[in-house]
Amino acid sequence: MQKQAIFQSKLLPYALVAPQLAIVLIFFYWPAVQAVIQSFLLQDAFGLSTSFVWFENYVELLSDPAYFETIVRTFFFSFAIAASSLSVALLLAVMADKPMRGGAVYRTLLIWPYAVAPPVVGVLWVFMLHPSLGVLSRYLRAAGIEWNPLLDGNQAATLVILAAAWKQISYNFLFFLAGLASIPKSVLEAAAIDGARPMRRFWTVTFPLLSPTIFFLLVVNIVYAFFDTFGIIDTMTRGGPGKSTETLVYKVYNDGLIGGNLGSSAAQSVILMVMVIVLTGIQFRFVERKVTY
Amino acid sequence: MANVTLRNVRKTYPGGFEAIKGVNVDVGDGQFCVLVGPSGCGKSTLLRMVAGLETVTGGEIDIGGRVVNQVEPADRDIAMVFQNYALYPHMSVFNNMAYGLRNRGMKEAEIKTRVEEAARVLELSAMLERKPRQLSGGQRQRVAMGRAIVRQPKVFLFDEPLSNLDAKLRIAMRVEIRKLQRRLKTTSVYVTHDQLEAMTLADILVVMNGGQVEQIGNPLAIYEKPATTFVASFIGAPPMNLMSMRTEEIKSQLGGSAGEAGILGIRPEDFVITDQTPAGGVALPLTIEAIERVGAETFIYGSRAQDEQRVAATPGELPPGEVIVRIPGTEAPAIGEKIRVAAVRQKLHLFSGDGRTRIEA
Numbered sequence: 001m002q003k004q005a006i007f008q009s010k011l012l013p014y015a016l017v018a019p020q021l022a023i024v025l026i027f028f029y030w031p032a033v034q035a036v037i038q039s040f041l042l043q044d045a046f047g048l049s050t051s052f053v054w055f056e057n058y059v060e061l062l063s064d065p066a067y068f069e070t071i072v073r074t075f076f077f078s079f080a081i082a083a084s085s086l087s088v089a090l091l092l093a094v095m096a097d098k099p100m101r102g103g104a105v106y107r108t109l110l111i112w113p114y115a116v117a118p119p120v121v122g123v124l125w126v127f128m129l130h131p132s133l134g135v136l137s138r139y140l141r142a143a144g145i146e147w148n149p150l151l152d153g154n155q156a157a158t159l160v161i162l163a164a165a166w167k168q169i170s171y172n173f174l175f176f177l178a179g180l181a182s183i184p185k186s187v188l189e190a191a192a193i194d195g196a197r198p199m200r201r202f203w204t205v206t207f208p209l210l211s212p213t214i215f216f217l218l219v220v221n222i223v224y225a226f227f228d229t230f231g232i233i234d235t236m237t238r239g240g241p242g243k244s245t246e247t248l249v250y251k252v253y254n255d256g257l258i259g260g261n262l263g264s265s266a267a268q269s270v271i272l273m274v275m276v277i278v279l280t281g282i283q284f285r286f287v288e289r290k291v292t293y
Numbered sequence: 294m295a296n297v298t299l300r301n302v303r304k305t306y307p308g309g310f311e312a313i314k315g316v317n318v319d320v321g322d323g324q325f326c327v328l329v330g331p332s333g334c335g336k337s338t339l340l341r342m343v344a345g346l347e348t349v350t351g352g353e354i355d356i357g358g359r360v361v362n363q364v365e366p367a368d369r370d371i372a373m374v375f376q377n378y379a380l381y382p383h384m385s386v387f388n389n390m391a392y393g394l395r396n397r398g399m400k401e402a403e404i405k406t407r408v409e410e411a412a413r414v415l416e417l418s419a420m421l422e423r424k425p426r427q428l429s430g431g432q433r434q435r436v437a438m439g440r441a442i443v444r445q446p447k448v449f450l451f452d453e454p455l456s457n458l459d460a461k462l463r464i465a466m467r468v469e470i471r472k473l474q475r476r477l478k479t480t481s482v483y484v485t486h487d488q489l490e491a492m493t494l495a496d497i498l499v500v501m502n503g504g505q506v507e508q509i510g511n512p513l514a515i516y517e518k519p520a521t522t523f524v525a526s527f528i529g530a531p532p533m534n535l536m537s538m539r540t541e542e543i544k545s546q547l548g549g550s551a552g553e554a555g556i557l558g559i560r561p562e563d564f565v566i567t568d569q570t571p572a573g574g575v576a577l578p579l580t581i582e583a584i585e586r587v588g589a590e591t592f593i594y595g596s597r598a599q600d601e602q603r604v605a606a607t608p609g610e611l612p613p614g615e616v617i618v619r620i621p622g623t624e625a626p627a628i629g630e631k632i633r634v635a636a637v638r639q640k641l642h643l644f645s646g647d648g649r650t651r652i653e654a
Contacts, residue, residue, distance in 0.1 A: 184377065186375045187380075187381060189344075189346050189375070189379065190379040190381075192345075193344060193345075193371065193372065194367070194392050194444075195367040195397050196367070200396065209383060
């Protein structure tokens with residue numbers, strides 16, 4: 001079937017898409033191009049002179065062991081956040097999928113955390129787990145744990161992962177709920193008659209049928225952990241203590257805006273940009289094709 | 294091999310809606326029982342209660358001498374074929390059939406033998422490695438059948454298994470199901486809304502309406518002696534003509550034996566076009582309104598000349614005053630033609646005025 005609109009004037013269609021194109025060009029492509037150009041430049045410490053240095057910023061970056069540590073850390077954060085928030089969300093969705101009294105209320109409440117802005121999430125968790133103010137810190141110390149995320153890098157990392165994962169649970173929950181609803185009830189009934197107990201039914205039928213949803217969410221969560229955790233990290237730890245919670249995005253901010261090394265910061269942004277393009281590419285390629293069955 | 298017995302089975306939903314209002318059915322070992330009725334009559338609910346997919350709120354369901362009200366579906370030793378087949382979309386045909394056996398811890402070698410045997414019977418041998426989405430509707434249906442038979446359960450349950458197939462395939466599969474069931478001699482309960490399917494498959498036919506059983510029996514016996522006007526109009530296609538008449542009218546026409554009858558029923562196939570009125574029978578002058586010629590037979594939709602017979606319009610299946618007559622396909626009357634049709638006394642069905650009781654005259 002042909003779905004082509006017919007326009008009288010040749011200019012009208014261009015005029016109609018112009019606003020959208022203008023927004024994309026001004027707010028997306030122009031900054032991106034600026035970042036690429038910036039990444040080839042080197043400024044002196046006072047910002048008085050700028051010289052074109054080709055790939056020097058990249059070479060310096062990629063030969064810096066600290067940058068690799070940040071990459072590894074970011075990947076670790078991403079997988080930890082994605083894995084924990086996906087598994088908790090799946091558990092909640094499976095529970096909420098059962099017919100029950102007040103189910104709609106329960107489902108609505110579970111969606112609320114998604115509406116909380118990342119910096120607020122950070123503040124919230126800091127309050128709960130602050131070494132001297134935190135409500136939960138008291139219990140942790142009472143349990144004999146030396147809890148001080150302001151000094152202990154691993155604890156700070158745990159805290160960031162916890163807060164970031166918590167915020168993403170709602171989003172994942174929604175998609176899992178929709179995914180579960182799309183599994184025909186009769187298939188699960190057939191499995192029940194076929195002698196599969198609830199746990200086995202879940203792992204052999206529900207889980208494989210959810211795999212397209214899981215894959216989609218995995219990519220979305222990794223992208224989220226890469227980029228959208230900035231607000232959480234900034235309010236909670238500012239990348240510290242030391243560099244223990246500094247992710248790639250936070251390093252861009254630290255090096256560029258705090259450290260004033262605009263060239264390196266731009267080069268890092270370009271590398272991040274490439275990563276997003278790859279992730280989005282994977283996403284489109286596989287999700288469109290319905291991965292498993 | 295097992296009997297399936299329902300004793301005063303009831304289902305009331307939490308909201309108070311009573312879906313099943315006390316059903317008693319006894320299906321003997323190896324028999325094929327068909328539950329038939331219009332949509333919403335509770336037939337599927339009843340089947341799902343036998344399967345264990347719906348709770349029983351009253352009465353007892355007995356499979357093979359064991360009351361299974363509280364038994365999990367997996368432990369009832371039943372297999373079910375669903376309307377949408379409910380195949381596992383991510384598993385191959387082989388794994389679809391093997392799943393139930395693996396869950397029961399059967400050895401792989403034995404599973405292979407059973408699945409291959411079932412596949413041979415159902416002509417699926419070439420497709421064992423395919424996924425359900427690569428199969429046609431008929432093939433999927435056969436996989437669903439295969440999944441049921443490899444288990445060698447005590448009872449087969451069918452929930453409208455043919456309603457997603459096209460007309461031709463439906464007839465072919467209907468015959469296949471009957472042959473298969475005859476050979477395996479497995480007790481079966483089959484739900485359908487298609488009266489033709491019901492008539493052709495059933496050893497015992499259960500006609501349901503509004504959560505209750507209207508009539509149970511041999512399909513032909515039900516066809517010949519429907520117990521209520523509901524059964525009369527539901528079993529048989531096109532439906533029986535039902536005409537309400539005043540009791541004295543029936544008495545005057547049929548003699549004193551008609552009792553308190555208020556509704557007269559005549560099947561379309563029991564009419565003949567004739568000028569005579571058979572003794573004790575009924576004759577109706579009709580004006581032909583429409584004709585359906587389907588080859589072997591022709592259906593005449595006629596309107597009664599109501600003044601002559603003084604019969605009132607029928608509430609129920611037929612539009613007021615309309616009568617369907619079936620005649621051999623060789624005859625071709627014209628629209629608008631006036632004809633006279635008659636039915637003999639033995640072919641008349643009499644029901645009480647509310648249609649709930651059959652009156653044997």
